[in-house]
């Protein structure tokens with residue numbers, strides 16, 4: 001008798017967001033920032049969130065980070081519920097938010113000190129990360145001696161130094177000029193090829209999302225939900241010239257149409273949570 005083939009159980013998603021809602025307190029019942037968002041992200045996946053300003057992208061990211069409580073629904077990372085800030089996450093914001101009195105190296109090592117990990121064991125890794133982002137030789141510089149792009153590179157190293165599984169990035173390159181932004185996209189792709197992190201990336205740039213991501217989600221509506229989940233079919237490693245292809249242009253057009261729809265929805269005034277539709 002033939003043995004029945006063993007089927008490997010599907011790996012559970014690394015990030016699981018289930019029917020999450022968020023209402024910020026405020027006058028007349030509060031502002032409902034996220035109506036109901038559900039998504040999963042598999043280990044090693046790069047997922048971007050696009051959507052009109054104010055649709056709740058940062059709010060969703062902060063809830064995943066455990067920095068903002070959910071009003072309803074649940075979020076699990078690595079199989080455990082998110083109830084507050086945690087070690088398996090690294091976060092990068094739009095501003096590098098470095099400590100101005102510390103050197104680049106000391107800024108990178110800051111989470112190691114906060115998490116009370118043995119600093120000496122992480123020093124080599126911090127040097128290696130700075131080298132990978134092209135900052136070898138800048139370890140002893142203070143943030144004021146670095147350009148905006150360099151400061152953001154330090155912030156990326158700081159988010160990665162304690163080897164988190166998940167990177168959450170909130171418009172990390174939006175304050176940079178176009179050329180530096182392209183360079184940062186390439187640098188980020190190279191880092192992820194080496195370190196294989198799972199990423200949720202918030203951006204307003206359709207091309208950036210399409211270039212970097214395995215999947216792009218569009219948020220929209222007011223209060224908002226996820227209205228589109230589109231895989232990016234480009235093989236890795238990716239070269240920047242994929243942006244010149246007809247396929248890339250067509251995908252960007254589809255994403256743009258979806259965001260335009262979401263824009264039409266979000267141009268209505270914010271309705272306080274719980275108020276009746278006439």
Ligand SMILES: Nc1ncnc2c1ncn2[C@@H]1O[C@H](COP(=O)(O)OP(=O)(O)OP(=O)(O)O)[C@@H](O)[C@H]1O
Nearest residue numbers: 024025031033052053054055056057058059060270
């Ligand atoms: N701390 C807060 N208190 C009250 N309301 C908030 C707070 N943070 C965000 N909001 C509101 O929640 C909604 C979603 O905001 P959020 O910043 O998450 O949107 P976003 O899509 O990230 O916007 P942007 O693209 O402009 O950064 C907005 O109406 C915003 O005014």
